[in-house]
């Protein structure tokens with residue numbers, strides 16, 4: 234991969250994300266070979282110059298860099314297991330999303346076959362892939378990453394290398410999605426509660442965005458609290474905020490709405506208060522979440 238944009242790449246998997254990845258490689262000028270289990274995807278990529286391989290093995294043999302992006306590691310294991318010989322001498326990067334354990338198992342499999350392997354995670358929607366705002370994580374041997382970093386910049390710049398533990402990209406992915414889906418659960422519940430109270434979604438949305446605007450500062454503050462384990466609660470303490478959760482819970486219950494997420498939040502906050510964190514910040518709940 235000496236001439237960055239002339240190094241041939243292969244993308245296995247042409248779901249929404251695989252197509253975005255292959256498109257970004259094409260945009261950057263890489264000769265790009267694609268393969269998908271079902272042959273009915275990727276017409277636009279072929280029209281733009283991608284080569285459609287007849288088999289996953291043929292695709293792998295066409296690329297110096299092989300990126301796989303399937304629904305999960307059950308799928309990628311099924312596709313990759315028979316391809317160990319074909320993958321020799323190339324760099325394999327798995328950008329499918331799954332749990333850290335599966336990433337480390339995949340790395341062990343690759344090591345057993347002396348393959349250069351990185352694990353990764355795409356943290357942005359398909360429309361952002363290939364732009365300056367695209368966050369893509371990579372983990373694995375630094376020397377392997379260095380070998381293909383310039384090609385990976387086609388997917389998003391700067392490419393983000395997290396460290397040599399192959400599970401790190403998935404671990405960051407899970408932590409970030411934990412936040413995202415928790416927030417998404419709260420978001421749709423807020424609209425359900427508003428609807429039950431006769432408020433139109435369009436009327437509520439701008440005000441929710443006022444709250445969303447506070448989140449970056451809250452994220453920073455929570456990170457600092459959790460790192461230092463100092464939970465300074467002046468201004469807004471956990472006991473006050475838990476009373477607020479209780480109000481939401483009772484409003485939702487009174488309207489016959491599902492309260493599963495709120496009950497779980499309230500239970501964790503109550504445990505933290507019982508442990509003495511009532512005067513502390515909301516982030517002190519982290520101290521009662523470890524059930525080991």
Ligand SMILES: NC(=O)c1ccc[n+]([C@@H]2O[C@H](COP(=O)([O-])OP(=O)(O)OC[C@H]3O[C@@H](n4cnc5c(N)ncnc54)[C@H](OP(=O)(O)O)[C@@H]3O)[C@@H](O)[C@H]2O)c1
Nearest residue numbers: 246247248249250251270271303304308329330355358359
């Ligand atoms: N889409 C996003 O916005 C987004 C964002 C960040 C991360 N991701 C991650 O990117 C990965 C791919 O997502 P996607 O949106 O591309 O999903 P998708 O559109 O549902 O595509 C799934 C892909 O997996 C393939 N597949 C499933 N089971 C398979 C099997 N047993 N053998 C071979 N291929 C199999 C599908 O092939 P067929 O076409 O033959 O079914 C298809 O290529 C996921 O891990 C996802 O979490 C996606």
